Amino acid sequence: MEASQRAVPAILLALMDEQEARNLSWALSIHYECIIVSSGAEALGLASTHHVDAIICDAQLEDMSGTQCLFDFRTRQPTAIRFLCGLGTDSGEFADALHVAAVYEYLRKPLFPELVALSLKRALEYREISREHRQLTHDLSRQLKSKAAAADSNPDQSPHQFDELFFCSQAMNKICNLAKHAATTDLPILIYGETGTGKELLARGIHYHSHRREQIFLAQNCGGVPAELLQSELFGHRRGAYTGALSDRLGLFSAADGGTVLLDEIEDMSVSLQANLLRFLQSGEVKPLGSDKTHYSDVRIIAVTNVPLDQLVEQGSFRQDLYYRLKGLEIRIPPLRERPEDIRLLAEHFARQFSMSLGKSYAGIDHEALNLLRQYPFPGNVRELENEIRRTVALAPSGQPITADRLSDTIINYRRKEPEQPTPATEGGTLKEHTESLERGMVISALKRFHGNQSRAAEALGLSRVGLANKIKRYAIDIEIA
Known part of the structure; x- marks a missing residue:
């Protein structure tokens, strides 16, 4: 059920005591839609079909611990607020609830509906305030930087902004217009550009111009990361899945459900992990390391590279099917x-x-x-x-x-x-011929330096635009040389 279709927040009550669950549901139903289950399997199954704003879970259910249920629920719906309730006699229960399930609050039994309602109200308000704070902070940052760019700009040049990217060139204007159109889709995006051109800033701009802008944006660099560790970072793992896996871990694809994940230096991803990424792009399926269970996550992938992937495909080091899947839309950022x-x-x-x-x-x-x-x-x-x-x-x-x-x-x-000026011969030729040769060489050098831009070349040579045009005509210079 989509959030826009619900009139009230949905609360899932995963409680063993049926009477306790009914009493709590009756008290909360004034402000919330309450759903009651008694097992972890029911709770996790419901997570695939219903959006839940909060879950209140017993420390021990029929088929699993409450901590395990909340962790699995977290991988399916990361934005749901998690409460664990129990007698509060086991200190290890607190530690697991905090580190594994990342619960918002531990509720001691017996449950008093008035106190539970107050905790729910505060938790939902906190979540909304946090979301608004992130959005307002981002918007304010954009406005301040936009004003600074306008104040700094040359009056003869019109500054533009796409999120945190500032530019006045037609080349970047074209790129950012394409990015704005790309943001309105859910297609994967492949961004190519040299190091330092602003690929991540462009990716963030796409996210904040999309319908996912209120959800999280996460980035992962794939370069120099061992395949097993990168697999864990993206898909998560269970405790004991490999040496050093001391606790369960929520992967980026689960944590960013509903949002965007940036994969930087995608060209360094191992071939085996490429296959798992391809499967995720095709089905949204996430299977943590060491687990026999899968769940689904709705994430938009933006891949970034400074190496042409088509060349790696030809070399056999990058999967062709993954390459075509990633380049739902391909954007190249020109170097400075x-x-x-x-x-x-x-x-x-x-x-x-x-x-x-x-x-x-x-x-x-x-x-x-x-x-x-x-x-x-x-x-x-x-x-x-x-x-x-x-x-x-x-x-x-x-x-x-x-x-x-x-x-x-x-x-x-x-x-x-930098200027490559021809040196006149020491013998032969008149002074006028040597002077004209030097002048012609300086004009050609300036045109090369500014890639044929005559206004820039004229400024560097100390000439007017008309004066440079006259010299180009006089010396029969081909302006395409640059």
Whole structure:
């Protein structure tokens, strides 16, 4: 039963004493829909067909312990609030309830309906407040960063925002428009991009623009994680499933039921685990390590990689059927060097952000420093730019602009060695011919550096846009050379 179809919250009473269950149900039915069962099997079976807001469970049921029932129920409906009730004489019962079943409260018997109703009311209010807090915090963060980006932006460039991604380039605008459309679907998404381009931020943006935004977003890096441990992280395990498994564990796919799971560096996943992931994508089936029972979870998968998976498929190290299943929609984030117009916006955004965090007054970035940043190819992409600005702001005096001499030697020296200007011959030819050859070489070098962008090249050469166009025509330069 969907939450939107219920007029009142649903409470599951898994109690051995039938009379106690009826009395409690009668008292709670004024505000809640109450469902009574007496065994763990009934409770877990109902979890597959009904949404439950809270479950009150006896410490011992007909067929299993209450702790075990609540743990299994948690894997099926992670958002349900769990109560364990008993005589409170066994200290080990408290520890299991806390660490294994993650109960909200232990209710001592006999159960007083008024006190149970109060605990339920507070628990449901707390859950709603927590949900609203997460959403409001996220929305406020987006608004503040959006205002900062607008304040930092060049008046000639129109800043855009997709969740926590900031940009003004047409390339990123196209990508984020595609991501917004992708967010309205439940298809798996494969995001490809070089390290540091903002793949996880794009994935989070997709989640927070989807109908799952009120549910949890969890991320797991698959790189460098042993296959058995990664299997446990994703699907969970039972105590004793392998050496070191000292307690039951709830996997990410169960914990994120109704939400989104990001799988980073998916290319490093073992072939055996790829088969389990494929099965989950096809059926939603989750089987913890060491368990003979399966349950189902509704999770949207977003896979992230910096390696073209089609190449790994050709090499035989990645399953072809999983590749096609993951790329329900495929999005490629361009590296920063392909969208240099974003550099100023991002640099000023990071500078303002880090100045604020360090308690410094922000005075901007001077023109020469921005030129150096725009000329550098940033092999580490946005992450490298962010680290560069963080270091520069930390070293710069408060209230003074960031100048070119404060940038790292790597960026400063790149400018000095980057232009590839032809050296005139020492003999032969007139001064005019040598001058024109040098000038033509500088124009070609600037066009290459800015990938054919004539406005940027003209600015770097100290020319007007018309002046550069005249030189291109005069020297018959093919602007496609860049």
